[in-house]
Amino acid sequence: MKILITGGAGFIGSNLSEYFLAKGYKVVCFDNFSTGHRHNISDFLNNKNYTLIEGDIRNLESCRKAVDGVDYVLHQAALGSVPRSINDPITTNDVNVSGFLNMLVASREGNIKRFVYAASSSTYGDSEALPKVEENIGKPLSPYAITKYVNELYAEIFSKTYGLETIGLRYFNVFGRRQDPTGAYAAVIPKFVMQLMKYESPIINGDGNYSRDFTYIDNVIQMNELALTTKDIDGVNTVYNTAYGDRTTLNELVNILKVNLSKFDPKIKDVEIIHGPSRTGDIPHSLASIEKAKRLLGYKPQFSIEDGLKEAVNWYYNNLK
Structure with a gap:
């Protein structure tokens, strides 16, 4: 076909x-x-x-x-x-x-x-x-x-x-794999991964309790x-x-990412997480x-x-x- x-x-x-x-x-x-x-x-x-x-x-x-x-x-x-x-x-x-x-x-x-x-x-x-x-x-x-x-x-x-x-x-x-971590509208997972690998603090919109059905x-x-x-x-x-x-909250997501990345680079587990304002148009839970x-x-x-x-x-x- x-x-x-x-x-x-x-x-x-x-x-x-x-x-x-x-x-x-x-x-x-x-x-x-x-x-x-x-x-x-x-x-x-x-x-x-x-x-x-x-x-x-x-x-x-x-x-x-x-x-x-x-x-x-x-x-x-x-x-x-x-x-x-x-x-x-x-x-x-x-x-x-x-x-x-x-x-x-x-x-x-x-x-x-x-x-x-x-x-x-x-x-x-x-x-x-x-x-x-x-x-x-x-x-x-x-x-x-x-x-x-x-x-x-x-x-x-x-x-x-x-x-x-x-x-x-x-x-x-x-x-x-292949998900783009760059640009203003990058998806949250590859963006957070790239930031953590650079020891930069990921910014979570809101208190981090919004949840998503993340799908591989x-x-x-x-x-x-x-x-x-x-x-x-x-x-x-x-x-x-x-x-x-x-479903997984954004706080839980970042913790899982830090655990997995720390296996490659132990310093990543010490990177601080920052919370910013909630984003307009976001659904609280999915x-x-x-x-x-x-x-x-x-x-x-x-x-x-x-x-x-x-x-x-x-x-x-x-x-x-």
């Missing part, structure tokens, strides 16, 4: 590319390198089953070119980050909504068999219920959250109106493969939480129910937060120094 991975040079996209190439799939990477990196895909460029198309999902003709001859789409391309969306809602909307719609249109025209896309746990918004169950959401708390919810609405319409099979995967705080990349890869390959008609044209199903994914897709996450952080810290320490 031939798979198009949009955002294929990004953190999740490049991991998906590596996995499916290893399984013998043909992979097309479609990326404009606004947040992805060429070094993430350098090992794939000489693989005869790998094709790189440099382009932007905001351009419909580029999307049509990317889906040509493709069987399945794994749509990962997006502008992430709640703070970025608050600072620049227009660009976030252009990429995440208009670009998403372009990909749906191109996929429908190209007779794509299934369109699997990265949704977001931010869709749960101000809902305080825990754990988060797919059918019960609140009101969005940021422009980014609005765009990801609109993605789900568009996907549902394209399924009902045009018969395009779609599956949305609501990612919960994904982490792991290999669990996310498993969910993408299950969504791509399921033959159960009840399992398509819906959305799934993509998580481990446990915990996924993964029962739906277990029931309909056969999902069995292999990596807990502790297991995933051991793997990730080893990779970060050897690659971020």
Whole structure:
């Protein structure tokens, strides 16, 4: 099979590319390198089953070119980050909504068999219920959250109106190898790791008691493969939480990181943690129910937060120094 991975040079996209190439799939990477990196895909460029198309999902003709001859789409391309969306809602909307719609249109025209896309746990918004169950959401708390919810609405319409099979995967705080620790909107885990390795004090927003369902990349890869390959008609044209199903506070997270990093450098355990103001648009607590994914897709996450952080810290320490 031939798979198009949009955002294929990004953190999740490049991991998906590596996995499916290893399984013998043909992979097309479609990326404009606004947040992805060429070094993430350098090992794939000489693989005869790998094709790189440099382009932007905001351009419909580029999307049509990317889906040509493709069987399945794994749509990962997006502008992430709640703070970025608050600072620049227009660009976030252009990429995440208009670009998403372009990909749906191109996929429908190209007779794509299934369109699997990265949704977001931010869709749960101000809902305080825990754990988060797919059918019960609140009101969005940021422009980014609005765009990801609109993605789900568009996907549902394209399924009902045009018969395009779609599956949305609501990612919960994904982490792991190749995640970028730099930039204003870097994810918290690689950013903290890089700071700790430099003996710099990580800044936790708020008192550190906000909690997240941190999800290791290999669990996310498993969910993408299950969504791509399921033959159960009840399992398509819906959305799934993509998580481990446990939550960790930011204070607990930093302590786990310090313990793991101290095995490489004992001085890291003495680095002080600083607490700053809470961040606008942040959800206080996030915990996924993964029962739906277990029931309909056969999902069995292999990596807990502790297991995933051991793997990730080893990779970060050897690659971020």
